[in-house]
Amino acid sequence: MADQLLDAKGLNCPLPILRTKKALKDMAIGDVLTVQATDPGAVKDFEAFCRTTGNELVDSSNANGEYHFRIRRKQWMKKSGHEPDAAAPRAAVNHWHACGAAWIATGHERTERRSHVLRGLARG
Numbered sequence: 001m002a003d004q005l006l007d008a009k010g011l012n013c014p015l016p017i018l019r020t021k022k023a024l025k026d027m028a029i030g031d032v033l034t035v036q037a038t039d040p041g042a043v044k045d046f047e048a049f050c051r052t053t054g055n056e057l058v059d060s061s062n063a064n065g066e067y068h069f070r071i072r073r074k075q076w077m078k079k080s081g082h083e084p085d086a087a088a089p090r091a092a093v094n095h096w097h098a099c100g101a102a103w104i105a106t107g108h109e110r111t112e113r114r115s116h117v118l119r120g121l122a123r124g
Contacts, residue, residue, distance in 0.1 A: 002027075003032045003034060004023065004027060004033050004034070006019060006023050008020070008036060009036050009038045010038055011039065012039050013041050013045055016045065017049050020033065020046075021053075027073045028073070029074070029075050031072070031073050032058060034068060034069070034070050035071065036066060036067070042069070043062075043067060046060065054074045055074045056071065056072040056074065057069065058071065
């Protein structure tokens with residue numbers, strides 16, 4: 001098992017999550033990815049991401065505005081086919097959708113513009 005480091009400092013939601021997802025796909029099952037981020041929203045994002053994808057959030061810490069997350073890759077996150085977690089919290093999906101960039105709960109990335117999302121909400 002090999003640990004890897006992902007520097008996501010200076011990136012805002014949802015980029016740290018998207019880069020983490022991409023990095024985890026290229027890792028072996030059981031490997032640990034350490035993510036460094038500066039976005040305060042990353043704490044909730046990574047908790048929801050791990051709960052949704054089935055990856056294990058080994059630990060997280062905050063020192064001087066820099067957040068560190070250690071994530072252990074789980075087996076089902078394969079390049080061929082994804083299984084969504086049926087118990088994924090709707091709030092996490094809404095958060096990513098509201099950011100207008102990615103909806104990760106199903107394991108498939110879809111990009112949508114924020115204006116499109118807001119127009120849809122305005123129409124009711």
